[in-house]
Amino acid sequence: MLTDTHCHLYADAFDEDRTEVMQRAVSAGIGRIFLPNVDLESWNKLPDLLSQSTTELSLYSMLGIHPCSVDEGWEVLWHQMKATLGHGPEFEGESIANKDSYNGLNQSARLLNVVGIGEIGIDLYWRQDNIALQQEAFLTQVRESIRLDLPVCIHSRESLDLILDCTKGLPFRGVYHCYGGSLEQAHSIMELGQYMGIGGTVTFKSNQALRDVLKSIGPDRVVMETDAPYLAPVPHRGQRNEPAMMTEVAQCLGDLWGMSAEEAGERCSRNAADLWRIPL
Numbered sequence: 001m002l003t004d005t006h007c008h009l010y011a012d013a014f015d016e017d018r019t020e021v022m023q024r025a026v027s028a029g030i031g032r033i034f035l036p037n038v039d040l041e042s043w044n045k046l047p048d049l050l051s052q053s054t055t056e057l058s059l060y061s062m063l064g065i066h067p068c069s070v071d072e073g074w075e076v077l078w079h080q081m082k083a084t085l086g087h088g089p090e091f092e093g094e095s096i097a098n099k100d101s102y103n104g105l106n107q108s109a110r111l112l113n114v115v116g117i118g119e120i121g122i123d124l125y126w127r128q129d130n131i132a133l134q135q136e137a138f139l140t141q142v143r144e145s146i147r148l149d150l151p152v153c154i155h156s157r158e159s160l161d162l163i164l165d166c167t168k169g170l171p172f173r174g175v176y177h178c179y180g181g182s183l184e185q186a187h188s189i190m191e192l193g194q195y196m197g198i199g200g201t202v203t204f205k206s207n208q209a210l211r212d213v214l215k216s217i218g219p220d221r222v223v224m225e226t227d228a229p230y231l232a233p234v235p236h237r238g239q240r241n242e243p244a245m246m247t248e249v250a251q252c253l254g255d256l257w258g259m260s261a262e263e264a265g266e267r268c269s270r271n272a273a274d275l276w277r278i279p280l
């Protein structure tokens with residue numbers, strides 16, 4: 001079974017044929033898809049999509065604000081998300097640890113099958129005008145993830161060093177999605193017990209450096225993802241990405257690790273189950 005740990009299946013790009021995309025995912029062996037939220041618009045689309053979760057294809061969501069959606073006033077949206085995550089009025093003033101049935105999350109979060117906070121992070125590729133604000137929003141969400149004991153999904157475009165630096169000492173669990181860093185940075189992440197999300201970019205001809213890193217670190221801290229509709233793997237590069245195409249990523253990683261695509265998929269699915277604490 002393959003687990004797509006990062007897919008924007010709610011995106012407009014899938015409005016015409018979402019059901020077929022999900023069917024193709026099942027046929028390709030995908031059993032689980034994780035949906036990272038980005039903003040208010042995507043949040044509004046989650047309930048409908050989550051209701052289409054089946055025993056063959058389980059859907060999970062994460063709540064958070066994407067760094068490219070962080071602007072003045074981001075706290076208003078974040079407060080709403082925090083309320084959905086675990087600050088329901090019925091528990092006002094109570095310690096979460098004392099609520100056996102509460103599990104840190106309230107009713108609406110459980111309806112959305114929320115298993116993490118994301119995608120959050122810092123993006124210095126698209127935006128450099130608001131670095132301080134991005135960092136503040138990111139760290140606020142990371143701290144909440146620690147309080148709720150939920151993993152985070154991190155977007156670290158052109159910002160990996162900054163993120164590793166500004167989170168020093170924060171005991172969070174999480175995954176660096178679309179990992180593209182060095183071997184040294186990978187070792188730092190592994191030492192912290194965190195994970196790297198690998199998708200279509202590992203198949204790009206120009207990306208031998210990433211393949212070398214993955215070959216060296218092995219499968220222990222790797223989860224697979226698509227980031228669909230973006231970043232389709234070779235030979236579909238440039239097309240709309242979808243979960244079924246993740247078999248190309250599994251094949252590529254299997255080749256690097258000297259195992260079959262199936263085995264690589266199982267290893268990474270087990271890692272995802274460990275990180276998000278979902279039984280396999």
Ligand SMILES: [Zn+2]
Nearest residue numbers: 006036119227
């Ligand atoms: Zn994404």
